[in-house]
Amino acid sequence: MDKMAEPIIKSRQAQKEVNGIFTEVVCTEFSNYIFVTLTQYGKIGTLISVTPDSRSNDISTPTFSTKVLLGKDEPLTHVCAKNLATFISQEAGNRPVLLGLALKDSSIDTIKEIKDIIKSCKVW
């Protein structure tokens, strides 16, 4: 058996209680995607891809497209995904983000706290 010392895929995870709910974050780096699992169920839940829109030359605020790949496609999912993943994509050199979202609580305070947990799991 050939065991490699360093795994080719870099990942970091954190667990924290957010508003009384056990919350887990796992960030995994791929060369073409940052895969982020945010869960209060221990499951991947709804899978959303967040992709930066290609722009020609303007320097205005970048825009992002969200697409629900698996799960319930509702407006709040897109809002949460964009809110959570935009900064990741920008920090990761405009890489698309694949987001697994399974939250019991999608309140703005929870989203804010989860963003802080993501920041502690930087793999990019």
Place this chain on the structure above:
Amino acid sequence: MTEILNGSDFGGISVHNFSEKILEQVVHFHAMKLNGGFFLWIGSAPVLSNLAVSMSSKYDPMPLSTLVMGDPSNTAANSLAQRLAKRTKKQVFVSYSLPMTDSSLSLLVENRIKKEMELHPENF
């Protein structure tokens, strides 16, 4: 409404990496154990090329499987996810990101996964 606690013995998400030299190339495996399922990436470079999801249904002995990302003409991820879902009775996410889909290679890759599942069932 009171919070319904999950009765399973799920102890949180865990990540497990392993690799093996198969047919003159090093194949890397990245597994993420979830509540009632797992995510498994297979590749030789850190690229996320596709993603398939499979889970059992009470209406069909063969688990249902779908490709949520990647080229639909490449069935490797889909069929591997389906076979692993059948074997484990869990929800399975598979990314088969090896550059070529050689059938002899995929057979050896699948055998390597089965071996890991036997040796370390706690990681899946």
